[in-house]
Amino acid sequence: MAVQEMEKQAPTPPGFGPVAWLRWTWRTLTSMKTALLLLFLFALGSIPGSLIPQRGVEPDKVAQIYLNDPVRAEWYQRFQLFDVFNSVWFAAIYLLLFTSLVGCIVPRTTTYFKELRRRPPAAPRHLSRLPHHTVLDEGLTVEVAARRLRKLRFRVETGDGWVSAEKGFLRETGNLLFHVSLLGLLVAVGIGAVFGYRGNVLVVEDEGFANTVAAYDRFMPGNQVSAESLEPFSFTLDEFKASYQVGGDPTKIGQPLDFSAHLKVKDAPGAPQRDYELKVNEPLEINGTQTYLIGNGYAPFFRITDGKGQVAFEGAVPCLIEFPATRVSGCVLKAPDAQPGQLGFLMRFLPTVAPAQGGGFTSSFPGDLMPRVQVLGAFTGDFGVRSGRPQSVYELAPPEIMKKLKPLVMGSTAPKPLAPGQSFDLPDGLGKLEFVAVKEWMTLQIAYDPGRVPALLAAGLATVSIVFSLVIRRRRVFVRVKDGTAEVGGLTRTEGSAAGFAEEFADIVKVLSAGDKDVR
Incomplete structure (x- = not known):
């Protein structure tokens, strides 16, 4: 009886109302998976515009289809395949992709600037647990390790007996610029459609x-x-x-x-x-x-x-x-x-x-x-x-x-x-x-088409930024000095790039163990 009364008194969970549905729709639309799906549909929807004659480019071939095969021409017309880039369904994909990119870029930009202002984290206590690890016996000090890592263009933070260094922020820059350039490409296409x-x-x-x-x-x-x-x-x-x-x-x-x-x-x-x-x-x-x-x-x-x-x-x-x-x-x-x-x-x-x-x-x-x-x-x-x-x-x-x-x-x-x-x-x-x-x-x-040059610049920026995103990897190096012994550890923050970081980590260790010689 007591259990039944407690169940009756328990609050009923709130229903999935209109606000929750709107929130779910927005999160789904602005997710990376949805953006990639819409980008794929955008490319897929352009294929008929290349395979089927378009009224704006080859009106004589469109007329020939109507003469030779009026039934097929009627189906093409029904699905607006003679005017793919002016069709309702292509415009819907375009607007959804534009909205999705804006929803992706705004929070990513906020996160990106927060990351730029954030200092490298403190070095872990047990560097031996990191994917890359070694011990130096050359008497490396915190000050020397920090100076040499800065010359390797790492962002450096020091503490009591440790050095933390981080590098590879251009990867996130390239990632963000790629999304911005795609948005710029859509804007350029829109400018051409309105003013051209x-x-x-x-x-x-x-x-x-x-x-x-x-x-x-x-x-x-x-x-x-x-x-x-x-x-x-x-x-x-x-x-x-x-x-x-x-x-x-x-x-x-x-x-x-x-x-x-x-x-x-x-x-x-x-x-x-x-x-x-x-x-x-x-x-x-x-x-x-x-x-x-x-x-x-x-x-x-x-x-x-x-x-x-x-x-x-x-x-x-x-x-x-x-x-x-x-x-x-x-x-x-x-x-x-x-x-x-x-x-x-x-x-x-x-x-x-x-x-x-x-x-x-x-x-x-x-x-x-x-x-x-x-x-x-x-x-x-x-x-x-x-x-x-x-x-x-x-x-x-x-x-x-x-x-x-x-x-x-x-x-x-x-x-x-x-x-x-x-x-x-x-x-x-x-x-x-x-x-x-x-x-x-x-x-x-x-x-x-007044959007032609902006579209070209956006496409060039997208190419350069995607190269940055694919080639550059985010990595961290830590040094702990205790009793004249320096322990060095490293890891990457990019999936699938651990093997490529092994050689770079070995080079970093050589620089740190270069004795009293200054690194040029």
Whole structure:
């Protein structure tokens, strides 16, 4: 009965309430294991951005995936894999890692400065129990041992018959700086995302570009970027050159050797024009804004004369690469102003035409040695260009409209692949299609990132600090002098470095037993 009454009177332990849950969540988030896990997820989440084409870097390849495999493209889009670094899940990892690092750094910094002010502890009474131990009979005194250890750059503390010395604080410094540099790297990335911008544009030979928002095919500004923030430069693509291997090892024929774009650049509206050769990994930089060459392809130049004898279309048509090895490309041409009906064509560009196995035509080389255009289909009707609904330039019309279009049955008038300068007449007096010449296009990424230099400095600091953290070890040396005999002991405070400290301890003992000679 007494036991039961005592159990009833005993206080009930407090429950795990909201405050306790918040404390547990914060401790878990700011633990070293969580920080390492988030850092691993951060690196793992970057892999899809390298393997899957990104809209901000390769919009033409993204469009090609939508054309070839719309189901896979839809799943990629659902998980934001075409915009990995702008996705919600990547931003969540980024913010959690940032919070975790701040929670790790603040207490570690406090502990670090406390350690810097703390003097070495007193020497243990029994040095023989330390991992490294020896006895000297040369009559070493406390004052001499302290002086010699200071010359070895130890922090020294002396007492009644003992000397305590400590060294290797740069290890903790490197550890802390590594975490600070990771935080600085995240801050630099954030600065670039808020105050920087990126954009993509496709430019055909003999055409120009001015750095304005309207000129971009895709523009991704930071939150603090306005139209006035853009650097007012412009350029014209004078000529694009691509070279491919033509001899030697047959397995390497057709491999790309070099890509270069010859530009006429104006750094500002009133600035003089200058020549610049843009190459891969050699961007054009103007006041911090960098222009990168990221892709190229062919843009056949066509002229369409409608049934009334009017030129309904005249210009270059960028073609989407279907087979990178030979640069066989698909082209879509629309002439919405043609009369009496709109005209559209599905075509294939062959840089170096050759017979295909099983009939038809293909390309045997990526360079335009024998360019031809093969007309795959011709259509007339309302393509929905003026409906206000956005359309891809690489699609003739949306699927529901394509079903309503009237295909032009060319019959015996269907042409063989057209060479530059050749043309063919459309049936029913609808006009004429002429393949005039071959031009090339290039895709550019134009980026301004004010966090680029801070990120580079943070990455360099992280590299140096991690070297300090891995190479330098924390170690202590103790000396006890009694009755003319000096006892020396040593240990390390770093796991796994005891074996490496044995040689250093032997050298320290030699210095301490150097007689009356001063150590230089």
